Amino acid sequence: MIGSLVATGRRRKLAAGTKVGVTLAAAAFSAWVIYANLFTISDPLVLGILFVSGVYAIMFVAIGATPGAPDRVPFYDWALSALSLACGVFFFVNATAIADRISLLDPFTPAQFAFGTALMLLTLEATRRSTGMGLTGVVLAFLAYNWFGYLLPPPFGHGVSDFSYLLDILVFTTDGIFGVPVQVVASYVFLFVMFGTFLAKAGGGDFFFNLAALVTGRARGGPAKIAVISSGLYGTMSGSPTSDVVATGSITIPVMKRLGYTPRFAAGVEVAASTGGSAMPPIMGSAAFILAEYTGTAYNEVVLAAIVPALLYYVGVFGQVHLRAVKDDLRPSEDEVPSALETFREGWVFVIPIVGIVWALLSGYSPTFTAGIGVLVMLLASMLTKRTRLTLWQWIEGLGETTLRILPVAGACAAAGLVIGGLSMTGLGMKAANVILVISDAEPLVTLLIAAIVTIVLGLGMPTPSAYILAAVLVGPALAQLGFPILQAHMFLLYFAVLSALTPPIAVAALAAAAIADEDPFRIAFTAVRLAAIGFFLPFAFVWNPALLLLGGPLANVAAVVCGLLATCAVAAAIEGHLGRAVPAWERALLAVAAVAAIAPVPWLAPLGVVAILAVFGRHAMRMRAEAGQAKTMG
Known part of the structure; x- marks a missing residue:
């Protein structure tokens, strides 16, 4: 049951010719995103249309329809890819007419109705393939409510909404598919993912692992402490707990098992450490960028507010790992710890782009420009040593891999746009907020507890950005009505959206670690929750005491x-x-x-x-x- 909720389409191992073609197409798409964001002033609707259609065209070729999909691309996936491009071309060519039409008053032309419906259906299929049935089921439930909610009694019912009304809001405005989530992903999230891709391609992941090993490798429980630090460093670049577990856990979990940790504890350490990376400055995860847009807060202010809670989270995980190592007297093997000379001989170049990003953020540059600076400095820095220097084809591969890595996030955010548009159309967000306040009797602490539970439930089996977005539109208004400051309230929701990745019963990060540790994912998830206990405590703490967000x-x-x-x-x-x-x-x-x-x-x-x-x-x-x-x- 749980497996079916999180199961996604299989990432195809394409034949050589097809793989080269997809890589070149994905690289060209990345180059267009760079151009559109850094060298032109794009209309948000046009940017969203071209971004979504391009992502879908590549997704249907790169990701199969089922977990057991063949590597050969079937004709219907080529057809879906072609239909995605056709939708993009149609909306782009008719962008002026679409922008000039009066929503809900001007009737659709047959072509507008056909292509709009096709794009909505393509979004649902793209979401199912890239994120599984968990988020797709949520989206379908909200769509059903938007379409048939007029049948419900007050206060949950709403005015009659036919399909054309729904289509108008969700596809032909920036309130639906092309809303804030897609706009954010199409701009600085994409560029920050590109930064992380090139950093890893040049060997930055090995540098961060060796740096962590140099700092803690010779201490008691050294490999587990390495996992905590390296996963935090890597996680702030990847922004995805699952990919962080796969990238760093394949090294740290076996080493911890050799040291004497049980598979359950070793995997739990990795899951807890990887999950926190999505809230670790300076980059954090894509949900943090969406938070900045939703709250109208400058991203550098979000980063500054996130510093102390992120450090406290890792101090908590690190402290538990240390105490467990002292209790069990677990000591490292000296031959597994690199020297400072080995670590910095060529890895020093990776310090330069991190400094560049921090400098750009502190200087007040926009997140998009900051990400662009990070990518440029990363590429220039990689050329300083022979070992990190990338060839022309590696540059192309890096551009293409960026597009492939963004596919699940883009699909999830487009689907979230469908939910947000429907909520604004029916007023369900405010209705949900009122229900929450009635249940909690408007008691602040009870309301926060309900908000935490709802956010975690929404996040089960879906990406962190989607969990945060849904919580922001469903629960955020309730917190606002009680007078909670907007940044504290949304940081509260962000943390629980992040923690949903390790919370049973689904715990997608634990599922990723289970295969590496050869252990039951439920046992791993419960261990990770225990290790990350401070994370469940911190959001209440910084809402209670805003000085923990450096707001005093x-x-x-x-x-x-x-x-x-x-x-x-x-x-x-x-x-x-x-x-x-x-x-x-x-x-x-x-x-x-x-x-x-x-x-x-x-x-x-x-x-x-x-x-x-x-x-x-x-x-x-x-x-x-x-x-x-x-x-x-x-x-």
Whole structure:
């Protein structure tokens, strides 16, 4: 059952001639995206039309209809690809007429009706192939509501909506398929994915892994700590927990198993670490770009607000890994740790593009221009050493691979546009918000709990951007009505959309790790949830205390960071039940309560929490020192 929800079409291994043709077509498409974003001022509707039709044309050739689809491209997929191009040509040629027509008043021509219907159906099939039936089922349910909702009683019913009305909003305006999600993916998300593609192609993934190994490889539980750091570094480039697990987990999980970790724990570490990468600055995942557009917040402000929660998340995961390693006395193998000379001999070039992106963000450049700078600096930096230098064909492959990597995200965001357009047309978003407020009796904490649960449920089996978008339009209005600041509220939803990737029962990131670890994905998912426990706590913390998003004054921000670090360490110790020695149950409960108190924006409560945490830590440190002294005397 779960497998059918997340099963996608099979990525074909194309014959040599077809593969070269698809690579060249995908590379040409990438080159057009660069041109359209950096060198022209494109009409949003035209940009969306050409982007969607181009993506679909490549998708139907590159991805089969079922998980068992053959490598040979059947005639009907060529036909779907051709139909996608035909839709793009029709909408592009008639863009002026479409823009000038008055929505809901001017009737469709037969050609407009036919091509509009075809594009909607192509979107549903593209979504099913690229993301599975989970998101596709959600979209179909919303479409059914939009079409037949007039049959429902108040307050959920709405005015009569025939198919032409639905088609007009969803296809012939920028409120549907060509809405904000596709606009974001067609611009800076695409360019940031291109940056990550060229970074990996030049060997950046190996550099980040070796850098993590250099920092933590010789410590207790070294390989697990390598997984935490390298997955965070890689994840901020990929923006996808699943691809991060596959890319870094194929190395880290076997190494952790050799060290002595159980397959379940090794895979859980990788899943928890990879999931957090989607919320790790400076790039984060595509959902963060959509958040910036939805909230009207500059992307560099989103990045700044995300820094502390992301670091606290990884401190929490790292802390639990460390405590588990100390408890089980797991030590690394020296021959698996690279030297600093080996790491930086040629890997130093990968520091340059990261610095370039950070500089561009801090300088206030737009996300699109920042991504363009990152790609350019990455390509120039790769030419500085022989090992990282890319050939002309590798450049073409990198452009083509960028398009292929964006296919699932583009399909998901186009489908999300169908949902958003329908919600705006029927007013279901506000109705859902009112229902949530009635259920919670407008209590802020209860409303936040409901919002978290709804977001995680929406995210089961679908990409993070889709989960965030649906939560933003369904749950966001309820949080706004209660007066939650827009950035804090949407960051709250973003975090739970990210965490849905590791939350049972589906946990797509755990499914990816299961094949590598040879372990049950449910067991992996529950372990990952335990390791990522601080992630479920953080969104409530930064809504309660905005200084954790660096939204307070300088003194309040510093105090929040310090208290947040102590609270995170306390949560890790409470969960693992170990601080160099076993922690009794009453102290674990005290640490959990003290962690909540420590991040409270209450002048008298936060110091009490800090004192309690330091008292427990100090007690164990003193007892360990005394026991070590006794052992030395006896020895």
